[in-house]
Amino acid sequence: MATRKIPKDELVIKTIKNVLKRRIVVHSQYDLCSLTLRELRRIDPRYVLSPRRVKKLVLKIPVIEIRAKTKRILKKKKLQECPICGGEIRKIFGKNLLNEKIHLGYACKVCGFRTDLKSFVPRRYIFVFKTIDDRKYRS
Numbered sequence: 001m002a003t004r005k006i007p008k009d010e011l012v013i014k015t016i017k018n019v020l021k022r023r024i025v026v027h028s029q030y031d032l033c034s035l036t037l038r039e040l041r042r043i044d045p046r047y048v049l050s051p052r053r054v055k056k057l058v059l060k061i062p063v064i065e066i067r068a069k070t071k072r073i074l075k076k077k078k079l080q081e082c083p084i085c086g087g088e089i090r091k092i093f094g095k096n097l098l099n100e101k102i103h104l105g106y107a108c109k110v111c112g113f114r115t116d117l118k119s120f121v122p123r124r125y126i127f128v129f130k131t132i133d134d135r136k137y138r139s
């Protein structure tokens, strides 16, 4: 039986940063996980890593931004937790033309993810390394 080894958070974070610094954009958490794992296994071939852990650690890296591509679903569903970071969510309310309070969507208290009721299911995540140039062109 092959032994598996869990790389430390700091090492994974450092490796994720290296991967994204080189590529600037990675288009899914599975890609980011496999690219990161490939680098980690150069240090120790027994290392294992899950896409879920990668996503969780990315949230701790300020220079990396997670963007979610959402899939429109037509049924209204109740959102229990943030689909990006698993954090606590709050409901967003607004007023309709009759001045009645209506439920418009959800926002995450942790990472700032916002969505309306119809589009909160992320299809995939995009990880972007924030470079100085990128910041310059952002409004």
Ligand SMILES: [Zn+2]
Pocket: 082, 083, 084, 085, 086, 087, 108, 109, 110, 111, 112, 113
């Ligand atoms: Zn969140």
